[in-house]
Amino acid sequence: MKYIKTAQTEQNNQATEVESIVKGIIEDIKTNGDEALKKYEVKFGKSDRAFRVSEEEIENCLNTIDPEQKALIDTVVERISAFAETQYKHLTPFETQFGDGITMGQRIVPIETVGAYIPGGRFPLLSSGPMVVAPAKVAGAKRIVACSPANYKGGIHPAVLYGLIKAGATDIFAIGGAQAIAAMANGTESVPPVDMIAGPGNMFVAEAKKQVFGKVGIDLIAGPSEVLVFTDESAKPGYIAADLLAQSEHDPFAKAVLVTTSEDIANESMKEVERLLGTFAEDSPAHQSWENMGEVILVDSIAEGIDYCNENANEHLHLHLTDSRSYVDQLHNYGSLFIGEDSSVVFSDKVSGTNHTLPTNKAARYTGGLWVGSYLKVVTHQEITGEGTQFLAKHATEQSNLEGLEGHKLSAQVRIK
Template identity: 70%
Template sequence: MEFLKRAEIQESDQSADTEKIVKDIISNVRSNGDEAVKKYEETLSNSFRPLKVDEDEIEESTNSLSPEIKTLIERVVERVSSFAEAQLECLTPFEKEFGPGIRMGHKIIPIEKVGAYVPGGRFPLLSSGPMVVAPAKVAGAKQIVACSPANYKGGIHPAVLYGLKCSGADHIYAIGGAQAISAMAYGTETIPEVDVIGGPGNRFVAEAKRQVFGKVGIDLIAGPSEILVFADETAEPKKCAADLLAQAEHDPNARALLVSTSRTIATQTIEEVNTYLKEFSSDSPAHESWINMGEVICAESMNEGIRICNEIAIEHLHLHLKDSRSIMDQFTNYGSIFLGADSSVVFSDKVSGTNHTLPTQKAARYTGGLWVGNYVKVATHQEITGEGIEYLADHSTKQSNVEGLEGHHLSAAVRLSDM
């Protein structure tokens, strides 16, 4: 393994400061409700507007959109919803007999109150709202509360707002940052308390989700975007470079990595990235991202390349290989995998239907991305009758004796005495 380009910044050590700032915000919002939320919106976001987005504002905002933009958003909602519906079909309730008189199973129960966080970011991402809200709607949530920063002319960008409404959000609030997560977790005079919070965000949002976990459920903690392009000698450097920069432009802290079994392809891709960047606007985050976070690695073999990919556990793994599908199963740690050079990550970012809220910072080692399953509970049930009572009660009394648990022994024994 050889690095042709290393990241200038290996880690951003802001965790201690971020943790304290967020802890104070959560405590204040929990104690002071709307008053605290408004204070943070004013001081951190320069927003002095009402917290809730009412129907008149939604209608006015919707009317400002062209029919073409509305169609694009509606298509995203339809495709994300369709994929979520297909996933939900895989979650099957069941009940069966596990011995005479012992029936057990599970049910799939929707989570009732969902909080959806949709970042404002540098660009109005049309797909962000549907990605978080549509799966919750498909899952059967009774109430969906959505928060997004008021960073567009004193409100939420019309395209983002329309996406939230089309996806099924019941209440929409122009609030961002850790204060939004806090408000949804604990509730305020205006903002309903929820049961689970989904959606990506900056380091303050991610830290807030980490700190409120337990009080509410969360989907996952998703940070700045990541991509690893794995290329062999058949790859096209121009496509590799374009795919790297598409994710690099999300955030200055985004990570764009190339792993290649071909030194020639790796070198040419670096050249193409530098050529493309000359045409990017000077304020594009892609410049800083590539300089500070970008990496290019030459692998000695395909096996070593696969090992590197699995160790990095990237958010987006894009295989620019001669036959990606034949080795797909050898990759085990990724948020979402893209098979073949033309399966652009951008398609998933926008409209293909798979969710673009995915694990970062090696979280792909233990979780996948946001999906309809984040908004349901798999709850078990059992019914014990007849021979099942005698069998289980006999075992339970004996085990309780060994454990020294008198109450457990009693609860099982009274069933035996009834028989």
């Protein structure tokens, strides 16, 4: 294996400072509620507006969206919902006999109140709201509290707002950053407390989700974006370069990696990246991302490339290989897999239907991305009667006696006839 281009090893690590700032925000909002929330919205969000997005504001805002834009968002919501509904159908409750008088089973129960965080970002991302909210709606959440920064003319961008409403959000607040996470986790006079929080965000949002985990559930800690494009000599440099840059433009710290068996493809792809970057706006994050974080790696074989992919567990794994489908079963660690050169990651980012909130930083070794199951609890139950009670009581009595647990022994023993 040979590194043709390597990422910078020294990054601007603000983790300790961010952790301290976020801890202060959470404690302040927990103690002082709306008063503290307003303070941080003014300080960080530059917003002094009402937190809740009113029905009147929603109506006025939605009147500004043209029909074509609505149709795009409608398609996004429909496709994400359809995929989530299909996933839901494959989750199976059951109740089965496990011996005479022993009935056990499981139920699939929705989380009742969900908090959805939707980033503001440089541009309104039309799919971000539906990606977080629609699966919660399909799961059966009774209340979906959505927060998004008030960074568009003093409010939430109309297209983002429409997507939240269409996807099923029940309460919408123009609040951003760590303060939004703190408000949803603890509740304030204005913002209701939730049972879990989902959705992507910047380093402050990610740190806030870490710190409130336990008090509430979270989906995962995600970001910045990653893509690994794995190719052989058959790949097209133009496609490769476009796919690398698509993820690079998300964030200056986004990581785009090319792994290939062909040195010619590696060199041609790098040339194409530089050519295309010349057409990007000067302030696009893609320039800094590719320069500082981009990597190009030459491997000796497909097998070595597969090992590298599994070891690095990237968020997006895109196969530009001859007969890409034949290698799927050998790949285990990825947030989402894109099979074949035409299966652009951008399709998933926007509208294909799979979720784009995915694990980064090698978390794909132990988890997948946000899905309808993120908003569901698998809860078990049992009913023990007759012979089942006698069988289990005798076993539990003997085991509790060996373990020295008097209360456990008593609870089992009183049921022995």
